[in-house]
Amino acid sequence: MARYILRRVLLALPALFGLVILTFVLSRVVPGDAAATLAGDAATPAQIADIRARYGLDRPIMEQAAIHVRQVLTGDFGRSIFSGRPVAEEIIQRLPATLELTFVALFLATVIGIPLGLLAALDHNGPIDHLVRLLSVGGLAIASFWLAIMLQLVFSMDLDVLPLRGRMDVALGQPARVTGSMLIDSLLAGRLDMFVDACRHLVLPAVTLALPGLATIARFTRSGVLETLQKDFVLYARAAGYGRVRLAAIYVLRNAVNVTVTQIGLLFGALISGAVAVEAVFDWPGLGTYAVQAILSADYKALLAVTLVVGVVYAVVNVAVDVVQALIDPRVAEEHR
Amino acid sequence: MTRPILQVEGLAVELRGEAGTAQILDDVTFHVPAGGSLGIVGESGCGKSTLLRAILGILPKGAETPRGSILFEGRDILSDRAASARGRIGFVPQDPYLSLNPVFRAGDQILEIMRRHAPGSRRDHRAKIVELFRAVQLPDPEAALAKYPHQFSGGQRQRLLIAAALACDPSLLVADEPTTALDVTTQREILSLLRGLAADRGLALLFVTHDFGVLASVCDRVTVLYAGRVAEGGPTRTVLDAPQHPYTRMLLACHPDRATDLAGIPGTVPAATAQPSGCRFHPRCPIVRGSCAESPPQTVTEGDRVVACPFHAEPILA
Numbered sequence: 001m002a003r004y005i006l007r008r009v010l011l012a013l014p015a016l017f018g019l020v021i022l023t024f025v026l027s028r029v030v031p032g033d034a035a036a037t038l039a040g041d042a043a044t045p046a047q048i049a050d051i052r053a054r055y056g057l058d059r060p061i062m063e064q065a066a067i068h069v070r071q072v073l074t075g076d077f078g079r080s081i082f083s084g085r086p087v088a089e090e091i092i093q094r095l096p097a098t099l100e101l102t103f104v105a106l107f108l109a110t111v112i113g114i115p116l117g118l119l120a121a122l123d124h125n126g127p128i129d130h131l132v133r134l135l136s137v138g139g140l141a142i143a144s145f146w147l148a149i150m151l152q153l154v155f156s157m158d159l160d161v162l163p164l165r166g167r168m169d170v171a172l173g174q175p176a177r178v179t180g181s182m183l184i185d186s187l188l189a190g191r192l193d194m195f196v197d198a199c200r201h202l203v204l205p206a207v208t209l210a211l212p213g214l215a216t217i218a219r220f221t222r223s224g225v226l227e228t229l230q231k232d233f234v235l236y237a238r239a240a241g242y243g244r245v246r247l248a249a250i251y252v253l254r255n256a257v258n259v260t261v262t263q264i265g266l267l268f269g270a271l272i273s274g275a276v277a278v279e280a281v282f283d284w285p286g287l288g289t290y291a292v293q294a295i296l297s298a299d300y301k302a303l304l305a306v307t308l309v310v311g312v313v314y315a316v317v318n319v320a321v322d323v324v325q326a327l328i329d330p331r332v333a334e335e336h337r
Numbered sequence: 338m339t340r341p342i343l344q345v346e347g348l349a350v351e352l353r354g355e356a357g358t359a360q361i362l363d364d365v366t367f368h369v370p371a372g373g374s375l376g377i378v379g380e381s382g383c384g385k386s387t388l389l390r391a392i393l394g395i396l397p398k399g400a401e402t403p404r405g406s407i408l409f410e411g412r413d414i415l416s417d418r419a420a421s422a423r424g425r426i427g428f429v430p431q432d433p434y435l436s437l438n439p440v441f442r443a444g445d446q447i448l449e450i451m452r453r454h455a456p457g458s459r460r461d462h463r464a465k466i467v468e469l470f471r472a473v474q475l476p477d478p479e480a481a482l483a484k485y486p487h488q489f490s491g492g493q494r495q496r497l498l499i500a501a502a503l504a505c506d507p508s509l510l511v512a513d514e515p516t517t518a519l520d521v522t523t524q525r526e527i528l529s530l531l532r533g534l535a536a537d538r539g540l541a542l543l544f545v546t547h548d549f550g551v552l553a554s555v556c557d558r559v560t561v562l563y564a565g566r567v568a569e570g571g572p573t574r575t576v577l578d579a580p581q582h583p584y585t586r587m588l589l590a591c592h593p594d595r596a597t598d599l600a601g602i603p604g605t606v607p608a609a610t611a612q613p614s615g616c617r618f619h620p621r622c623p624i625v626r627g628s629c630a631e632s633p634p635q636t637v638t639e640g641d642r643v644v645a646c647p648f649h650a651e652p653i654l655a
Contacts, residue, residue, distance in 0.1 A: 232435035239393040239428045240450045240501060251449070254440050329440045330485050 001326065004333040008322045012315040019311045020304075024068050027300040028061060037081075037298045055081070068304070077305040082297045087305045090290065095309060096180025097167060098279070098286035102271045104183075104206040109213035110264060114257065116214075117221025121256075122248055124226060132218055139215030144274055148208045148281040155204060163201050165283035172197055205282040209274055213267045220263045224256030231255070258325055258332075265321035269314050341368035341408075342509050342541045343392070348405030348415075350387050350396065350565075352609070359609035361387045364633075365405070365567055367560045369509065374535065374542035376556035376573065378549070380588075382606045384565040385545045389513055391415065392543070393428055410508065425454070427502030427540075429512040429531075433494035433519070437486035444482030447501045454505040462504075469500040473530060492523035499530065509541045510534075516551060528555055549589065553577060561585050564607055564617040566633075571642035581642070581649040584618050616646070624651040 035052040036043070052058045056067065071078060077087035120132035156164040167182050168174055175182065175189040183202075186194035228234065229252060237247050276288035287306060294302035326333035350362040362384045369375045379385055390396050392407055394414060407415040409426065430436040438446055444466055451462040463482065470478035473496040486494060495515060502510055512531065516524040532555060535542050544556050552559055553573060560570040561582065569582040580586045587602045604621040607613055613620050619629040626648060636645045 232430070232432060233438045235395065236428070236430045236436040237438065237446075237449075238395045239390075239430070241454050241505075242449055243453055246449065251438055251441065255438065331439065331487055 001333055004326055005319070005323055008319045012319055016308075016311055016315055020069060020072055020308060021065065023304050023307045024065055027304055028064075072308065077308075078301040080294075080299055080302050082294070082299040082302065087302050090302070091287065091305055091309055092180070094285060094287050094290050097284060098272065098275055098288060099313070100181045100183060101202070101205055101209060101275060101278070101284060101286060102268065104202055105209035105271055106213060106264065106268060108206055108210040109217050109267070112210075113214040113217030114221050114253070114260065117218040117260070118225055118248065118253055118256075120218065120222045121225035121229065129222075132222065136215035136219050139211040142211065144208050144212070145277040145281055147211065148205070148278055151204045151208060152281070162203055163197075165281075167198065167201050167284065168194065169197050169201075205278050205284055208281075209271055209278050212274065213264075213271060216263055216267060217260055220260045221253075221256060224259045225252055228252045228256045254328060258328055261321055261324050261328065265318045268317045269310075272310055272313070340371060340411075342371040342410060343369040343543065344406075344408040345388075345392075346406045346408070348388075348391065348407060349403055350384070350391055351401050351403060352387075352397070353399045353401065354610075356610050360565055360612050361400075361609050362391070362565045363612075365562070365565070367567065367570060369541050369543050371508070372535075372539050372541055373558065374544065374556045376544045376546055376552040376559045377562060378546060378552060378559055378588075379562035380547065380606050382564075382609075383562040384609075385562060386513070388562075389511060389545060392511060393426060425505065425507055425509075427505070427507035427510045429495075429499055429502045429510065429515045431513045431515065431517060433491055433498055436498060437494060439486055442483050442485055443489070443497055447497075447504050450501060451504050466500065466504065469503050470497075472503070472534065473497070473500045475500065491519055492526065495519060495523075495527050496530070499527075499534070503534065503538070507540065509543065511543045511545075513545045514547070517548070524551075531555065549577065561588070564612060565609065566617055567636075567643070567645060568618065569642070569644045569646075575642065581644040582618075582646050583622050583624055583649070583651075583653060586653060587623070623653045624648055 035048050035055065035057055039048045039051050049058075056064060059067075075088060077091070079085065080087050080090060083090070116132050116135070120129045123129045152164055155162045163169065172194055175185040175191055175194050178185050178188050182198035183195060186192075186198055225248075234247070234252060237251060242251065272287075275284075275286060276292060278284065279286045279288040280292070287309070291303065291306045293299070294306065322332075345365055345367050348362055348365040349360070352359045352361055365384075365388065367375065367377075377385055377388065387396070387400070390400075391402065392409075392414075396402070402415055405415070406413050437443070444463065447466050448459065448462055451457075451465070452459075455462060455465075457465075466482060467478045470481050475481050475493060475496045481489075481497070486497075489497060499515075510531070515531070516527050519527060528551060531542070534540065542555065544552070546552055556573050558571065559573045559576050561568045561576070561584065563582075563584045568584045569576060569580065576585065577589065580589050584602075591601055602621055607617065607620070613630070615628075615630040615632055616622070616634045619625045622629065634645045635647055636643055637647060637649065
């Protein structure tokens with residue numbers, strides 16, 4: 001098992017290196033002159049040339065690439081062309097908010113989606129199955145920014161039961177920053193009131209973000225369970241006298257969820273990019289809004305760093321997915337030895 | 338005669354589907370005496386699997402049993418759900434490769450059966466399983482508990498499934514062609530293991546097979562099914578040596594060990610949705626009479642044999 005995990009990690013490294021090179025090349029071939037943007041509308045050609053020299057933009061592209069790789073390896077992402085602050089610092093400031101939102105959304109999607117998919121499969125072509133189908137088609141079809149605004153209108157404006165935006169009520173202040181996650185930090189600070197408030201702030205954005213993922217997870221679980229139910233070992237288990245509920249919820253499901261787990265890993269990428277719209281509507285100070293701002297201001301340093309960070313998170317999640325699959329099905333780790 | 342442990346009386350099973358109602362089984366009657374052994378023989382499509390599913394209480398959705406009864410230890414397990422014999426009838430499936438759940442440990446899969454159907458604690462159950470693994474001659478019984486199915490060979494998996502069938506101390510063992518998926522030498526070991534276990538534990542055996550060799554070596558009695566009805570039944574030796582029903586006679590003539598020219602039986606088993614009128618064998622029968630197509634044949638009982646053909650004494654001319 002340890003060898004299997006090590007192998008998965010080593011396989012992720014070349015992919016990340018490729019990502020560093022690819023994003024760098026892309027940032028150079030797209031139109032748009034960072035130096036000109038930075039210098040402003042009224043800048044003279046001399047000022048632009050000065051900025052270009054200061055940021056090393058006048059050096060040969062290969063040399064710039066080599067410098068970029070070296071800096072990335074040492075954890076130095078340079079300074080933001082827009083704000084002048086170190087990019088690494090800004091990302092560390094914002095990444096936890098996005099991760100908190102995405103993980104909570106993914107958690108919701110998984111713990112609701114898998115049972116829904118299972119129930120739908122057991123009730124094949126029955127009323128529950130139709131209801132879940134409706135929900136999953138709806139979940140994939142509804143635009144998240146629209147859903148976000150509708151949820152705000154209903155639950156914050158009309159019913160006034162959940163906060164409109166942000167991560168924490170201003171009146172409560174903020175817990176001492178340890179991890180950057182409001183949920184964890186408020187618990188570490190022993191402030192239950194803050195924890196509850198952080199949860200309340202999370203509900204609407206997490207639900208918005210979770211819905212399409214939930215739809216995907218429910219659909220894949222449903223088809224996995226339907227396929228597994230056809231297997232000989234299920235018939236045998238019934239003949240041998242397994243209890244109905246335990247057979248479905250434990251023995252069938254464990255065989256069926258492997259495909260779902262793969263999907264959860266892939267969903268993570270979709271959730272992070274989906275977070276951009278959700279973060280904007282709910283005023284969530286995460287990586288999504290930061291990336292949008294970087295795109296609009298041609299802040300290539302920030303963009304490269306965000307892409308790489310998202311890539312690393314994605315790679316970690318996929319290694320985790322591989323490990324979970326090997327835990328679910330012992331044959332997986334043996335096949336890839 | 339000893340009291341029958343399993344008694345199937347006039348059983349009919351129908352399956353409603355898009356293509357109409359299929360008569361899978363009709364008026365099937367036989368019994369298995371306590372400690373005795375019965376083989377059910379027939380071609381594929383004759384209703385063997387459905388019969389097993391009816392006995393094990395796992396008929397597919399849409400299946401109905403308009404007539405008949407299945408008595409296990411004197412209680413009707415077909416109509417009375419509470420009397421269901423699951424766990425009390427040990428089941429050995431056909432394919433040891435596909436019948437075990439690939440992602441659960443062997444021990445846990447057997448524990449799950451015992452959890453519902455055997456008294457005692459989990460620890461007792463574990464000890465019992467190790468003892469059974471020893472009885473079925475599985476190598477390294479303690480370690481086998483924690484192994485996954487793919488870590489066993491085909492023969493070992495069948496031993497594992499036999500141990501699972503014995504886990505709740507059944508009085509009847511039902512085996513569905515338990516050796517067809519195995520190679521010949523393993524087949525022989527598994528058959529002698531089953532015979533030995535049945536004799537040691539006083540188990541009754543119900544054996545479904547299409548292999549007369551297996552039948553002769555394991556079963557005292559045999560019931561031959563054709564297109565969902567009993568064609569012939571009796572002691573294995575007598576039926577094999579002197580078959581009476583034209584179907585049995587031709588089926589035995591097809592057997593490679595006996596066949597003179599591998600004649601075969603012309604035609605095919607009819608579809609369950611389009612059973613012929615009268616005797617279901619009449620379109621393929623060499624000694625067919627006009628009356629055969631009109632009404633189902635009277636069952637003739639002679640001593641301990643039954644045959645569903647009034648003309649069974651007629652010779653078959655090539």
